[in-house]
Amino acid sequence: MQTMTFVEAADKLIKRAGWFAVSDVVQEMGGDTSTRQALRSMEELHGPMLSDITQVTDEQGRVLNPLLTTSLKDWLAAKRLKGRVLQFNSDKSLLALTDFRGHVQVRSLTSFTSEEVIQALAELSEPLMLIPHGPVRELLQDLSQVGNHEILDAAHLPAEFTPQNQQPQTLDADKHLTDLERESIYIIREAVAAAKKPAMLFSMGKDSMAMLRLAEKAFAPEPVPFPLVVIDTRWKFQEMYAFRKWMESRDDLNLIIHINPDAIAADVNPFDSGSAVHTDITKTQALKQILDEHGFDFVFGGARRDEEKSRAKERVFSVRDSNHGWDPKNQRPELWDFYNTTLANGQSMRVFPLSNWTELDIWKYLQAEAVPLVPLYFSKRRPYVIRNGSLIMVNDERFRLEPGEKIHFDHIRFRTLGCYPLTGGVLSRAQSLPEVIEELESTRVSERSSRVIDFDRGASMEQKKREGYF
Numbered sequence: 001m002q003t004m005t006f007v008e009a010a011d012k013l014i015k016r017a018g019w020f021a022v023s024d025v026v027q028e029m030g031g032d033t034s035t036r037q038a039l040r041s042m043e044e045l046h047g048p049m050l051s052d053i054t055q056v057t058d059e060q061g062r063v064l065n066p067l068l069t070t071s072l073k074d075w076l077a078a079k080r081l082k083g084r085v086l087q088f089n090s091d092k093s094l095l096a097l098t099d100f101r102g103h104v105q106v107r108s109l110t111s112f113t114s115e116e117v118i119q120a121l122a123e124l125s126e127p128l129m130l131i132p133h134g135p136v137r138e139l140l141q142d143l144s145q146v147g148n149h150e151i152l153d154a155a156h157l158p159a160e161f162t163p164q165n166q167q168p169q170t171l172d173a174d175k176h177l178t179d180l181e182r183e184s185i186y187i188i189r190e191a192v193a194a195a196k197k198p199a200m201l202f203s204m205g206k207d208s209m210a211m212l213r214l215a216e217k218a219f220a221p222e223p224v225p226f227p228l229v230v231i232d233t234r235w236k237f238q239e240m241y242a243f244r245k246w247m248e249s250r251d252d253l254n255l256i257i258h259i260n261p262d263a264i265a266a267d268v269n270p271f272d273s274g275s276a277v278h279t280d281i282t283k284t285q286a287l288k289q290i291l292d293e294h295g296f297d298f299v300f301g302g303a304r305r306d307e308e309k310s311r312a313k314e315r316v317f318s319v320r321d322s323n324h325g326w327d328p329k330n331q332r333p334e335l336w337d338f339y340n341t342t343l344a345n346g347q348s349m350r351v352f353p354l355s356n357w358t359e360l361d362i363w364k365y366l367q368a369e370a371v372p373l374v375p376l377y378f379s380k381r382r383p384y385v386i387r388n389g390s391l392i393m394v395n396d397e398r399f400r401l402e403p404g405e406k407i408h409f410d411h412i413r414f415r416t417l418g419c420y421p422l423t424g425g426v427l428s429r430a431q432s433l434p435e436v437i438e439e440l441e442s443t444r445v446s447e448r449s450s451r452v453i454d455f456d457r458g459a460s461m462e463q464k465k466r467e468g469y470f
Contacts, residue, residue: 018123019097019107039104046106047090050133051098056085058156059138065397068155068383071407073100076129083152086121087133088112095120095136097128114139122147132156144380144431154383154409157396158239158375161246166370177365184211184353185218186337187316188300191351192218192225194341195298201287202228202255204240204247205417207302207354209371210362214353215300227254229290229299233282234259235270235419237395243374256294260286270421271400278419288324291348298341298349306358316355322346359415360440367433377436379413379428390424 022039043049050056053069076083084097092112097105107120117139121130127148132140141159143151171178192198200215202208215224230244248255262268263282270278291299305312313328317339320326332340343349354362366373383394385405391412394401399421401407412425413436430436 019105019120022104022106039102042104042106046094049089049096049098049104049106050085050087051100051102051104053083053085053100053131053155056131056133058132058153059135059141059159061134062157064155065157065383065394067394067397067399067401068407071383072131072152072155072409075407075409081129082126083129083131085133086130086136088135092135097124097130112139114143118143118146121149124149150381152381154381158242161239161242161372161375163246163372168370169368171365171368174364174368177361177368180357180361181214181217181365183337183356184214187339187351187353188215188218190339190341191298191300191317191349195226195349197294197296198226198298198300199229199256199291199294199296200224200226200300201302202230203302203417204230204236204243204374205302206362206366206373206377207304209373210357210365210369211300211302211353213365213369213371223252226300227256229287229296230255230257231283231286231290232257232259233278233286233419234263235278235282235421237374237376237393237417237420237423239374239376240417243372246372256290258286258290260289269398270419275422278422282419291324296348297343298351300351300353302354303352304354304357304359304362314350314352314355316352317341318350318352319343320348320350324348326350360437363433363437363440367437374417376414376417379411379431379435381409382412382425383407383409384412384425391426392424393420395420 129152384391413428430439
């Protein structure tokens with residue numbers, strides 16, 4: 001009886017459709033070759049099948065965060081979860097699953113589509129934790145679950161941001177939101193009418209996105225008549241930078257991005273400098289620099305009175321002195337909707353159109369208006385450490401672990417965004433706006449309870465605001 005070659009055995013299994021292991025090829029060949037030899041033959045025909053997690057990349061060829069690869073393998077082992085690298089072969093004719101010991105399962109494909117990949121994975125009944133490699137990441141980037149299997153990309157860099165195509169709803173049925181929107185649009189128009197050179201401070205957070213949508217509606221069909229000023233501390237979440245890249249690509253917006261050169265020269269960072277110094281140099285001083293450089297006189301901010309006690313003292317139109325300082329005891333009265341917009345002696349004005357909104361109002365408005373948001377606001381399995389009671393995400397390779405710290409991988413999301421080493425997340429399963437709203441309706445904890453900078457000793461939020469912080 002003639003011995004079957006490897007190619008014949010593999011081809012025979014591929015034609016049957018469905019998944020097969022390299023060890024199945026050995027059996028088809030009658031045991032005349034070893035699994036190791038069969039695997040080498042498979043790789044010669046179809047390209048290498050990665051089993052080393054440190055070699056896994058995303059769709060752009062970027063490797064995983066090296067801080068996380070060992071911790072991810074240890075976590076999978078401790079939880080007794082079956083981790084598999086999900087990948088295509090070189091010509092995308094095969095879909096492959098490999099474990100960390102080199103065992104390979106493959107399945108033939110007739111087309112390179114997410115639908116076929118999902119269908120192929122649905123054939124596997126045993127729950128798996130799938131670590132996508134290369135082009136697979138791009139096909140499945142919007143999915144966290146495929147049947148019984150979880151897409152585990154906690155160690156990957158964020159994918160490019162792509163907004164979902166959703167249509168806004170009408171606000172007519174919600175009088176409260178309608179009234180808030182009307183008031184905020186009035187405030188924005190009043191400020192622009194009085195300003196010589198207005199601007200909007202833009203953090204890419206939920207409040208900034210709500211304020212931007214209000215400005216868009218205030219001046220539609222014309223574009224927003226002022227720039228968005230982005231203060232870059234160099235330590236924002238990587239997902240925020242991906243979102244900013246998308247914002248910069250919009251033709252209807254003008255973004256001005258500023259980094260304090262002193263922060264670069266001194267390598268100011270949250271770990272060596274501490275949160276108070278880091279915030280002062282990279283945020284407060286940077287903001288004052290860009291406002292002075294461009295001569296902006298009316299600057300919009302997304303602060304709300306329900307966020308924090310010093311912000312509750314703010315007027316809607318808040319005067320700053322020539323050095324951008326704020327005196328909470330010397331503010332102008334605001335009666336109904338009459339605002340004093342006069343400036344003198346180098347003063348400038350901070351304007352807060354969202355003053356009377358709550359966090360819940362913001363989320364309901366964002367849902368109604370179908371506003372794109374940074375994905376960090378929605379639950380996903382993410383890597384974090386527990387530091388001083390806060391869940392601090394290990395967002396890039398610059399993160400510094402303290403002695404004895406352990407990296408966890410759980411479903412968390414963020415209610416507020418800032419510099420990632422100073423912003424804590426919350427355990428949550430809310431993956432959509434309705435779920436976020438439902439979750440918030442049952443909580444009484446402030447969103448800023450997880451912001452480290454709000455609790456610096458000797459540097460309260462009110463003191464920061466007196467010195468020029470927004």
